[in-house]
Amino acid sequence: TLALMTLTLDDPSGYGRIVRDGQNNVQRIVEQKDASEAELGIPEINTGILACTRSFLDDCLPKLSSNNAQGEYYLTDVIAMAVQSGLTVETLQPEFPWEVDGINDRVQLSRLERLYQLAQAESLMRDGVTLRDPNRLDVRGSVQIASDVIIDVNVVLEGDVTIEEGVVIGPNCIIRDTNIGAGTVIEAYSLVDGAIVGERCTIGPYARLRPGTELADKAKIGNFVETKKSYVGEGSKVNHLTYIGDSQIGKGVNVGAGTITCNYDGANKFQTVMKDGAFIGSNSSLVAPVTIGENATVGAGSTITKDVDDNGLAVARGQQRNVSDWKRPQKK
Numbered sequence: 001t002l003a004l005m006t007l008t009l010d011d012p013s014g015y016g017r018i019v020r021d022g023q024n025n026v027q028r029i030v031e032q033k034d035a036s037e038a039e040l041g042i043p044e045i046n047t048g049i050l051a052c053t054r055s056f057l058d059d060c061l062p063k064l065s066s067n068n069a070q071g072e073y074y075l076t077d078v079i080a081m082a083v084q085s086g087l088t089v090e091t092l093q094p095e096f097p098w099e100v101d102g103i104n105d106r107v108q109l110s111r112l113e114r115l116y117q118l119a120q121a122e123s124l125m126r127d128g129v130t131l132r133d134p135n136r137l138d139v140r141g142s143v144q145i146a147s148d149v150i151i152d153v154n155v156v157l158e159g160d161v162t163i164e165e166g167v168v169i170g171p172n173c174i175i176r177d178t179n180i181g182a183g184t185v186i187e188a189y190s191l192v193d194g195a196i197v198g199e200r201c202t203i204g205p206y207a208r209l210r211p212g213t214e215l216a217d218k219a220k221i222g223n224f225v226e227t228k229k230s231y232v233g234e235g236s237k238v239n240h241l242t243y244i245g246d247s248q249i250g251k252g253v254n255v256g257a258g259t260i261t262c263n264y265d266g267a268n269k270f271q272t273v274m275k276d277g278a279f280i281g282s283n284s285s286l287v288a289p290v291t292i293g294e295n296a297t298v299g300a301g302s303t304i305t306k307d308v309d310d311n312g313l314a315v316a317r318g319q320q321r322n323v324s325d326w327k328r329p330q331k332k
Helices: 054-063 075-084 106-126
Strands: 002-008 017-020 026-030 044-051 089-092 137-145 155-163 174-176 191-193 220-228 237-245 247-249 260-262 272-274 285-287 290-292
Touching (some): 002 075, 026 075, 044 075, 054 075
Parallel strands (some): 002 089, 137 155, 247 272, 260 285
Antiparallel strands (some): 002 044, 017 026, 017 044
């Protein structure tokens, strides 16, 4: 057989028409300029998409002729050749006419992209996903989304994305190659890339989870936090203005604002470990490799270069010196 994709249009002008016999079998394709008045009234047109064997083409292509109104070699003549050789021409039509539209410039490409994206958005909504605006969602990969998920405007889903039931994604987020557990909330302007996110987590706003990040259930990643190749344990909080790289964080850990894991010495990367219940004061630098013990505390503003024992306190600050009656410099 030879398979041919056709389309029925209200206005078929400009397209080759599908000519059938009394039994509705395809006989040939006639181009617009070669068509008779009766043939011009045929609404079924050629989309330019067909499937056949290589051996058939090897046989019929050398027989093509330019003896027609346009003086061109019509590839569509192979349909009549197929019929004459005894092949059955099977036809089918696309689900949506726009699926076979031609693209001649970037304007047409952008229009078709929006139609394609809207079709995906409508499919998700029929499966129980709430989209705040289906015109402002981009799906650029393979997504699996459970019911009762809410997605706000301008969200981009890339690669392989799995989103479990009850997840809420705020506006202007990018989710790439990530699994998101049930009940998790991702606030606005967050980028989640190559991560595994547990259930009932909170992320963002303005958070960046880089590849290798794994969040256990109920973990919290706050605003302006970046993580990379790190595990954050159940119920642990990394609330704001913090970098966590190459780290293992246990359960119930609190990481204060402005904390940095110093994981790179310019040549190699090292791991930071924060055990269950550790408390890291704000504006601390943890110079890896280093381990903060269970329920240990790091005082705010410390630079930690040595391991901290379980239940211990580490304070590493420069000594403060106050100068009385100090006069500020004046402009000359």
